[in-house]
Each structure stands twice: as C-alpha cells, then as structure tokens.
Amino acid sequence: MGQTEPMSRPEGMRSAAAELVFDAATKRYGDGAPAVDHLSLTVPAGEICVLVGPSGGGKTTALKLVNRLIELTSGDIRIDGTSVNSLDVTELRRSIGYVIQQVGLFPHMTIETNIGTVPRLFGRSKEWIRTRSHELLELVGLDQSYAKRYPAQLSGGERQRVGLARALAANPPVMLMDEPFGAIDPIVRTRLQDEFLRLQQEVRKTVVFVTHDIDEAIKVGDRIAILRQGGKLVQYDTPAAILGTPADDFVAEFVGADRALKALALRTLGELELRPAADGGPRLPRSTTLRDALALLIAEHAQTLAVTDGAGTVVGSLTRDDLLR
Amino acid sequence: MNAVVAAGPVIPNFGQGSKCEQTNGWWCTDWLHAHWGDTLQPALFQHIELSLIAVSIGFALAFLLALVGVRYRLLDAPIGIFADFLYTIPSLALFQLLVPLTGLTVTTVEIALVSYTLLILYRNMVEGLRAVPADALEAARGMGLTRRQTFMRVELPLAAPAIIAGLRIATVSTISIATIVAFVIPKGLGRPIFTALGQDVFKTEILAAGALAVGLALFADGLLVLGQRVVTPWSRAG
Numbered sequence: 001m002g003q004t005e006p007m008s009r010p011e012g013m014r015s016a017a018a019e020l021v022f023d024a025a026t027k028r029y030g031d032g033a034p035a036v037d038h039l040s041l042t043v044p045a046g047e048i049c050v051l052v053g054p055s056g057g058g059k060t061t062a063l064k065l066v067n068r069l070i071e072l073t074s075g076d077i078r079i080d081g082t083s084v085n086s087l088d089v090t091e092l093r094r095s096i097g098y099v100i101q102q103v104g105l106f107p108h109m110t111i112e113t114n115i116g117t118v119p120r121l122f123g124r125s126k127e128w129i130r131t132r133s134h135e136l137l138e139l140v141g142l143d144q145s146y147a148k149r150y151p152a153q154l155s156g157g158e159r160q161r162v163g164l165a166r167a168l169a170a171n172p173p174v175m176l177m178d179e180p181f182g183a184i185d186p187i188v189r190t191r192l193q194d195e196f197l198r199l200q201q202e203v204r205k206t207v208v209f210v211t212h213d214i215d216e217a218i219k220v221g222d223r224i225a226i227l228r229q230g231g232k233l234v235q236y237d238t239p240a241a242i243l244g245t246p247a248d249d250f251v252a253e254f255v256g257a258d259r260a261l262k263a264l265a266l267r268t269l270g271e272l273e274l275r276p277a278a279d280g281g282p283r284l285p286r287s288t289t290l291r292d293a294l295a296l297l298i299a300e301h302a303q304t305l306a307v308t309d310g311a312g313t314v315v316g317s318l319t320r321d322d323l324l325r
Numbered sequence: 326m327n328a329v330v331a332a333g334p335v336i337p338n339f340g341q342g343s344k345c346e347q348t349n350g351w352w353c354t355d356w357l358h359a360h361w362g363d364t365l366q367p368a369l370f371q372h373i374e375l376s377l378i379a380v381s382i383g384f385a386l387a388f389l390l391a392l393v394g395v396r397y398r399l400l401d402a403p404i405g406i407f408a409d410f411l412y413t414i415p416s417l418a419l420f421q422l423l424v425p426l427t428g429l430t431v432t433t434v435e436i437a438l439v440s441y442t443l444l445i446l447y448r449n450m451v452e453g454l455r456a457v458p459a460d461a462l463e464a465a466r467g468m469g470l471t472r473r474q475t476f477m478r479v480e481l482p483l484a485a486p487a488i489i490a491g492l493r494i495a496t497v498s499t500i501s502i503a504t505i506v507a508f509v510i511p512k513g514l515g516r517p518i519f520t521a522l523g524q525d526v527f528k529t530e531i532l533a534a535g536a537l538a539v540g541l542a543l544f545a546d547g548l549l550v551l552g553q554r555v556v557t558p559w560s561r562a563g
Contacts, residue, residue: 067467069463069466069467089469090469090470090471091469092469093466093467093468093469094468094469095469098464098467098468100460100463100464100467102459102460102463103460103464104458104460104461104462104463104464104465104467105461105464106461106464106465106478106479106483107458107461107483107559108479108482108483108485108557108559108560109559110559117468117470118468118469121468121469121470121474149562150559150562152559152562153562166468176467
C-alpha cells in the first residue's frame with residue numbers, strides 16, 4: 001500500500017485510520033420502538049469492532065447509520081471528531097469502504113473497473129486505477145489475470161475478495177462490513193477470515209463488522225459489541241473479557257455454554273510458558289490455538305505435545321493441564 | 326404520354342417491355358435493371374427514413390415513459406395499458422382516424438408507426454431497469470455514487486440487453502408495418518407494391534419490393550445484434 005497517495009477527503013478524515021465514535025446514536029422508525037437505542041461506543045483507530053447479536057438487534061441498522069444509508073433519528077456518529085451529518089452524503093460514503101454479504105459487484109464491469117469505482121469518482125486516471133487494482137488483487141490473494149474478467153466468471157469466495165479490494169480502493173480510513181462472509185461455505189469462510197485478519201495487519205483500518213455468528217465475532221474482533229432486541233448495547237469489550245466475564249445472562253447465553261472452550265481459541269501455544277523439549281506426543285507449531293491443541297490431545301489420547309517453531313524444530317513441550325491453566 | 330398506357334391493361338410498359346414483362350413473369354431481371362433507379366431505390370431510401378424516424382421517436386418517448394414508470398410504480402400500469410391500447414388499433418383504422426386531423430402527410434403515418442413501437446419498447450425498458458440486481462444498487466449507493474451516476478453507470482448498462490431486445494422487435498415490426506404507409510402517402514416500399522397491385526398484380530415488382538423490405542428488416546436486426554455485442558461484452562461472460 002506504500003505507493004498510495006493520500007486521497008482528497010473531507011476535513012478531519014485524512015489519517016490512514018480514524019477513530020469512530022457512536023454517541024447515543026438512535027434510530028427510530030415512526031413512533032415505534034427504536035431499532036438502535038442510544039448506542040454509545042468508541043472504536044479506536046485501526047481496530048475491528050464486531051457488532052453481534054440476534055436478529056432484531058439492530059446490528060445492520062447501526063452499521064448503516066455510519067455511512068448514512070440510514071439517517072440518525074438522534075445522537076451522533078463522529079469519524080475523527082467530524083460528525084457524519086456535517087459532511088456531504090456522497091463525499092462521506094466515498095471515504096468509507098463498504099462491503100456487503102451479496103458483494104454487489106457490477107456484473108457489466110470487469111474486476112479492474114469494479115475495483116476502480118470509487119477512485120474513478122475521485123477523478124483518478126486509468127493508469128492509476130490499473131496499478132491500484134493489481135496491487136489490491138495481490139493484497140486479497142488473487143492473480144492479476146482476474147483484472148480483465150467479469151464477476152460472473154468468479155466463485156463466491158473470489159467475488160467477496162474483489163468486494164474487499166473494491167472497498168479498499170480509495171484507501172478509506174473506515175470500513176463497514178455487513179456479514180461479508182455470511183454467504184460463503186464454511187471452509188472458504190475460515191480462509192477468508194484468516195486472510196482478512198492478515199490483510200488488516202497490513203492496512204490497519206478502523207472496521208465495523210456485523211455478524212450473527214459469535215464464533216466469527218470472537219475470531220475477527222478486537223472488540224465485540226453485543227446488541228440485543230431493540231438495539232440496546234449489552235456489553236462492549238474484548239473477546240476474552242466477554243467470554244471470561246459476560247455482563248449478564250443474555251450475554252452468557254448468547255456466547256454459549258462452551259465459552260470456556262471458545263476462550264481457548266483466543267490464545268496460541270506460543271503465548272504459554274513452555275516446558276523443556278521432550279519426546280512423544282503430537283507436534284504442533286507455536287501458532288496453534290489452545291483449543292485446537294486440546295482437541296488434538298483428546299483425539300490422540302495424548303497427555304503432552306511438542307511445540308515447534310516456524311522451521312519445524314521442537315522448542316518445548318506442554319501438558320494438557322498447561323493448556324487448561 | 327401515349328394512349329396505350331392509359332387505355333390498355335396496366336402491365337408496365339405494355340406492348341413495349343420485354344417478353345417477361347408482357348407475360349407478367351415471376352422475376353423480370355430487365356425490369357429490375359430498368360426501374361431500380363426510378364422506383365425501387367427511392368422507395369427503399371424512403372422506407373429507411375420512415376422507419377428510422379418512427380423508431381427514434383418511439384425510442385425517445387418510450388424511454389421517457391419508462392423513466393416515469395420505473396420511478397413512480399403507480400403510473401406503470403396506466404402507461405402500459407395505454408401503450409397496449411395503441412398497439413391493438415388496426416393500422417388502417419388508425420390512419421382513417423388520423424387523416425381528418427393531420428391529413429395525408431408524413432406526420433399521420435409517423436404518429437401511427439410510433440404508436441406501434443411504444444408497447445414493446447416501454448415494456449422491455451421497464452423490465453430491464455427493474456431487473457437490475459438490488460445488491461449492485463445497494464453497493465452503488467453505499468460507495469457514494471449519486472443517483473444520476475448510478476443510473477448512467479449501473480442501471481442503464483445493465484438494462485441494455487433488454488432494451489436492445491425490445492429495439493430489435495420494434496425495428497423489425499416497424500419496417501414491416503411501414504409498407505402500408507403507401508396507403509396514405511406515396512412513400513416507402515409499399516408504394517411499388519400498391520402500384521403493382523393496381524397493374525394486374527405485376528409479380529416482379531411485388532416480389533422485389535417485398536424482398537427489399539424483408540432484407541432491410543434482417544439487415545437492421547443484424548446491425549442491432551452487432552451493436553449489442555459491442556455495448557454488452559459482459560453478457561457473454563460466465
């Protein structure tokens with residue numbers, strides 16, 4: 001992303017990632033119950049905030065309040081201190097990446113032209129867009145031969161990669177992702193989640209990510225906001241804190257009875273203090289989660305495992321009890 | 326003029342033309358050579374002009390109506406029914422109705438021809454614009470395209486195959502219907518046909534003019550197919 005020049009953006013939105021603040025954001029349709037009720041939370045610049053909860057919790061509504069696809073009834077949303085209501089709506093939207101479940105690629109445009117949609121609105125040249133789309137295709141793990149293809153020629157997973165690339169094209173400080181991997185089969189979804197997290201290490205956007213899947217929330221979120229019916233925020237915390245100390249019964253039930261196991265998925269072997277290397281037991285790389293390691297020990301009826309480094313050399317060992325401590 | 330033409334049977338050049346003409350043969354090459362320049366070619370060019378004007382005006386009108394019908398759904402049914410109604414009026418009856426108002430003029434025939442293009446063009450435009458995938462529209466809005474940009478860059482190109490399909494049917498049927506224009510004004514490929522019908526059904530002239538009308542329709546259709554391929558390269562991908 002080094003060669004990307006700063007885009008022309010509204011005042012106050014020039015940094016690579018921006019702090020996003022929901023300040024008593026409320027959406028009410030007519031006189032009915034609110035869809036989003038006094039939602040207040042801060043997403044620090046460069047972090048992924050996952051909005052999760054049952055249907056009717058107002059997750060998608062809250063997300064669309066940010067780019068004003070839905071207008072606030074009361075309260076405010078600020079990007080780096082600038083209220084979304086103080087900006088021209090098309091300008092606001094052009095400076096926010098938007099990824100939706102159905103992807104919404106334009107079927108009549110090549111992948112390259114799709115990716116260039118927002119840069120073209122900013123008046124970028126064809127050459128700029130070509131270079132940029134090749135760069136982004138590489139970033140999302142697609143070959144450059146995809147540039148000249150049409151969306152109909154791609155698989156669902158490939159299309160969502162392009163959707164992500166298109167959202168990143170104008171280098172927006174904020175990204176909104178509405179169940180981006182919801183329509184993709186589980187195996188590809190896991191891979192896309194992993195690649196999205198790797199990509200986020202590189203681009204460091206402020207991301208609001210909506211899902212109904214608590215496992216996905218735990219996996220991708222730096223922080224998780226749990227919303228319940230009527231758009232009320234129940235708990236906003238790190239995945240570990242939500243699994244460790246759920247705010248109330250609703251959260252405890254929503255994260256599931258297996259929350260202790262889920263918490264194991266948040267840590268890797270490399271984070272534990274290793275015993276001296278010992279023979280016997282399965283070998284696992286440092287980057288394995290405690291949950292996967294435990295699952296393997298149970299499956300293999302083993303008590304200890306050998307931890308390896310990136311090169312495959314055994315660097316230490318761990319027992320079952322170490323994993324559960 | 327000589328008396329023979331006025332008094333005798335009205336086979337063209339009676340008593341002077343080739344043997345084929347005198348016996349009213351199916352395909353008199355001599356006659357075709359002799360009358361391409363003064364009969365068939367001008368009729369063909371008039372026919373192209375009549376059809377082109379009708380389809381162009383019909384296209385523009387249907388397009389405006391389609392914009393209204395898509396934007397204000399309530400108006401779609403009334404517009405559709407109106408176009409339907411126009412389409413069902415027999416063309417000869419429509420001429421009869423119009424002549425007292427607009428006379429034996431090009432205006433009269435163009436009003437009729439345009440009326441017949443509206444239904445198919447309108448319906449195809451509305452269907453095409455409605456079939457634009459909702460997710461593409463949502464993405465366009467979310468990315469900050471204005472309403473106009475969304476229409477020009479997303480909706481219109483995606484509706485193009487349906488619009489061009491309608492245009493093909495409207496063009497071919499207009500070229501066909503335009504032959505009866507000669508009933509009102511002496512123009513188009515209908516004119517040599519009417520003339521030949523008045524001349525003891527001179528077969529060569531009828532066949533030649535008919536063949537030109539069919540050829541013109543096929544040619545125009547082919548052009549539109551080519552045009553669609555150029556405009557919608559994506560529709561063959563996948």
